[in-house]
């Protein structure tokens with residue numbers, strides 16, 4: 001398959017105010033893409049816009065993915081900036097860091113709205129314009145938690161599994177309409193995802209985890225995502241040794257479950273010491 005170029009293409013990135021999304025904005029900007037940057041925090045989006053050079057090719061579009069009623073209007077606004085959207089990057093997300101039994105249902109619903117129903121609402125509102133133009137691209141940032149569940153992650157894992165199911169089904173429906181879908185599965189990336197993660201009553205967890213602090217640099221992650229999308233990959237695992245747990249879970253499910261049952265992070269660190277795979281060779 002020929003390598004796709006993003007020069008002059010319109011790329012809409014959610015979660016562009018922080019972490020992987022911010023790095024994606026800068027990486028796509030360097031390709032010559034026109035950008036629409038979304039998240040809730042306008043000031044943080046303006047900062048990323050400035051880092052991109054603040055030219056006419058970078059618009060910000062603040063939105064809250066959990067406010068499903070506002071999203072079709074936001075899609076109209078996005079289409080109005082450049083007339084169309086070539087590539088939609090569903091990157092925004094919020095994690096959970098608490099036990100299922102103690103987590104308020106409202107928190108589960110907020111996570112499902114942000115990570116699943118929000119992207120689905122945007123996709124449904126955007127698809128007709130892509131089909132009318134003869135094609136488009138979706139990049140969906142999932143998680144290892146979209147491949148297997150683990151302690152303290154219940155509704156986060158559910159939302160990422162749901163994304164897989166939705167976009168795999170969509171891929172089958174639009175396979176002859178020139179709509180590409182790349183599913184990205186990051187491992188541990190050095191971002192404030194744990195700091196922003198919700199706990200049982202909706203309060204933020206408020207601190208980073210060791211695995212993320214020692215994880216892949218978000219700029220490297222964004223470069224790898226760009227390469228995967230340019231090459232039209234269906235799915236890209238991006239991270240260090242931890243991404244191989246996808247295969248371990250698939251082929252040795254019972255052993256894997258026993259391994260992550262109590263302290264997944266501690267066990268993964270132990271695994272990391274046991275093997276000596278080179279980091280970041282998965283894309």
Ligand SMILES: NC(=O)c1ccc[n+]([C@@H]2O[C@H](COP(=O)([O-])OP(=O)(O)OC[C@H]3O[C@@H](n4cnc5c(N)ncnc54)[C@H](OP(=O)(O)O)[C@@H]3O)[C@@H](O)[C@H]2O)c1
Pocket residue numbers: 014015016017018019020021038039040041042044063064065066091092093094095114141142143144185186187188189190191192193194196212215
């Ligand atoms: N870091 C990792 O190790 C890792 C691993 C696997 C998967 N991921 C996935 O990677 C994606 C990016 O996460 P990250 O690591 O870059 O974390 P992050 O730094 O916390 O970024 C999350 C982004 O999502 C936005 N966001 C959160 N809630 C939102 C809402 N209701 N409406 C709109 N935007 C919202 C945030 O912006 P505002 O706060 O301004 O709204 C922020 O820009 C997520 O989907 C996450 O699940 C990350």
